[in-house]
Amino acid sequence: MQEDFHYYATYAAAVLAGYSHxxxxxxxxxxxxxxxCTRTFLTRVKGPKNAATTxxxxxxxxxxxxxxxxQDITRIxxxxxxxxxxxxxxxxxxxxxxxxxxxxxxxxNGELVRDTVNLAKGTSLQAxxxxxxxxxxxxxxxxxxxxxxxxINNTDSHFYEVYPDGSEKQINFRHTTAPDDVEKGLYTSxxxxxxxxxxxxxxxxxxxxxxxxxxxxxxxxxxxGGYEEVFKDNxxxxxxxxxxxxYAMKYIRGEEPEFKLDYYDGTKADEHKEEIMxxxxxxxxxxxxxxxxxxxxxxGKEIPDFSTESYIQExxxxxxxxxxxxxxxxxxxxxxxxxSMVTNRIYSSGNKLAGYSIEYKKxxxx
Amino acid sequence: MxxxxxxxxxxxxxxxxxxxxxxxxxxxxxxxxxSTFFIKSSYSEYLEEFLPEDDKALYAFxxxxxxxxxxxxxxxxAFVGKCAIQVGxxxxxxxxxxxxxxxxxxxxxxxxxMGIVEIxxxxxxxxxxxxxxxxxxxxxxxxxxxxxxxxxxxEKQIAVKGGA
Numbered sequence: 001m002q003e004d005f006h007y008y009a010t011y012a013a014a015v016l017a018g019y020s021h022x023x024x025x026x027x028x029x030x031x032x033x034x035x036x037c038t039r040t041f042l043t044r045v046k047g048p049k050n051a052a053t054t055x056x057x058x059x060x061x062x063x064x065x066x067x068x069x070x071q072d073i074t075r076i077x078x079x080x081x082x083x084x085x086x087x088x089x090x091x092x093x094x095x096x097x098x099x100x101x102x103x104x105x106x107x108x109n110g111e112l113v114r115d116t117v118n119l120a121k122g123t124s125l126q127a128x129x130x131x132x133x134x135x136x137x138x139x140x141x142x143x144x145x146x147x148x149x150x151x152i153n154n155t156d157s158h159f160y161e162v163y164p165d166g167s168e169k170q171i172n173f174r175h176t177t178a179p180d181d182v183e184k185g186l187y188t189s190x191x192x193x194x195x196x197x198x199x200x201x202x203x204x205x206x207x208x209x210x211x212x213x214x215x216x217x218x219x220x221x222x223x224x225g226g227y228e229e230v231f232k233d234n235x236x237x238x239x240x241x242x243x244x245x246x247y248a249m250k251y252i253r254g255e256e257p258e259f260k261l262d263y264y265d266g267t268k269a270d271e272h273k274e275e276i277m278x279x280x281x282x283x284x285x286x287x288x289x290x291x292x293x294x295x296x297x298x299x300g301k302e303i304p305d306f307s308t309e310s311y312i313q314e315x316x317x318x319x320x321x322x323x324x325x326x327x328x329x330x331x332x333x334x335x336x337x338x339x340s341m342v343t344n345r346i347y348s349s350g351n352k353l354a355g356y357s358i359e360y361k362k363x364x365x366x
Numbered sequence: 367m368x369x370x371x372x373x374x375x376x377x378x379x380x381x382x383x384x385x386x387x388x389x390x391x392x393x394x395x396x397x398x399x400x401s402t403f404f405i406k407s408s409y410s411e412y413l414e415e416f417l418p419e420d421d422k423a424l425y426a427f428x429x430x431x432x433x434x435x436x437x438x439x440x441x442x443x444a445f446v447g448k449c450a451i452q453v454g455x456x457x458x459x460x461x462x463x464x465x466x467x468x469x470x471x472x473x474x475x476x477x478x479x480m481g482i483v484e485i486x487x488x489x490x491x492x493x494x495x496x497x498x499x500x501x502x503x504x505x506x507x508x509x510x511x512x513x514x515x516x517x518x519x520x521e522k523q524i525a526v527k528g529g530a
Contacts, residue, residue: 158375221375226368226372226376227368227372227373227375227376227379228368228372229372
């Protein structure tokens with residue numbers, strides 16, 4: 001997902017879940033910040049490098065793809081952007097090596113989503129924001145894995161956009177720096193690389209930004225699918241993601257007794273369903289303005305534009321023993337907890353693709 | 367058992383891959399025929415064993431005929447490969463390349479068998495490389511034939527199912 005959903009839509013969901021404007025701002029800022037907290041940023045603010053929640057393209061270009069490098073990449077992307085749906089998934093007639101990657105395929109309503117939401121309960125608003133980012137991405141990034149893998153993440157020429165009237169158009173991805181043109185149906189994706197562990201095969205790179213567009217309905221043959229066609233209905237999924245975020249935040253606030261999977265808020269979102277679906281189904285690359293207007297109409301307050309600079313000075317000015325109490329400090333703590341939890345679950349399932357892990361909550365940063 | 371549409375996609379992909387394999391490996395066939403003559407002796411010396419001395423016209427014709435044969439080999443492979451790719455991509459439905467593909471299978475099989483029989487007539491590494499490449503070509507051609515027939519069968523099955 002993109003800034004329109006992670007920042008503005010998360011704000012709207014937080015308001016509908018009962019948070020105040022100020023609390024909703026902390027949550028939505030943290031949700032969006034997950035897409036920007038890189039090692040480069042952490043170096044700049046002298047923060048803990050292990051708290052990185054994403055990697056810049058340049059960082060990925062420089063990343064090693066030997067086993068340790070791959071574990072480092074997988075730890076970040078599987079923890080924050082491609083949360084595995086089923087770490088114990090079974091598939092017949094495949095090698096163990098393939099099965100480890102297959103089990104990292106992202107999808108909504110997996111046990112790890114419940115663990116993510118439970119981890120955020122009783123902690124900071126920053127942790128809630130991180131959880132909302134992870135939850136939302138399980139919907140948009142479903143069917144792709146947060147590890148570089150050709151045999152899981154590759155796509156081919158059988159990739160069709162399905163329009164609301166039922167017609168289809170084949171998408172021929174191009175490999176340029178030109179922006180996507182939704183009017184002409186021109187989209188960019190990463191280059192095909194025959195190397196199994198190439199960075200080009202990370203996540204949904206082979207489908208470009210297309211899975212992140214809320215209006216997109218598409219069918220394609222995922223490399224792991226055994227030639228079976230997968231149909232992805234983003235409008236429906238994004239609406240479910242929005243409702244699930246409201247439900248999750250209600251649970252975190254204590255208004256719901258538990259967080260159940262496959263369960264969505266039924267009232268708050270439905271009151272505004274027409275407006276929300278209008279935003280989601282509109283063919284546009286960036287829905288920030290629409291979501292912003294919606295969020296402001298709910299709270300009656302202005303949502304400032306996102307800026308990575310907002311909390312840097314606070315962090316830099318704080319004394320060493322006070323840094324963890326700053327906005328960024330709380331975000332870093334939440335990120336470390338989330339990363340530790342997910343990589344620990346992956347490791348405990350017998351899968352070393354995310355490397356070895358410790359329980360951060362018990363043992364702290366090492 | 368997967369549904370017919372899924373299996374049809376699988377065999378179409380196979381056909382495209384095999385088609386490309388046949389086209390690429392035809393280069394090997396050309397290299398093999400030329401190197402066979404040059405390993406045993408220079409091609410001109412080889413021709414001189416069979417042609418009358420000083421008959422330059424016949425010699426030139428023989429060289430020209432050899433080039434024609436090499437061109438024909440290239441054409442047959444390219445024809446089969448290209449048709450298979452088009453069928454796999456759904457751009458063509460006739461499978462009249464099948465008889466040519468069968469001829470290529472027989473030629474490759476003959477080459478493979480002769481490669482084993484005459485394994486000592488060439489350096490060992492060249493013989494082994496030749497056998498490996500011939501067997502790969504056989505696999506590609508066999509897969510091409512099987513995929514072509516499977517596609518035909520499945521398309522009919524789907525058409526019947528659609529009609530019913």
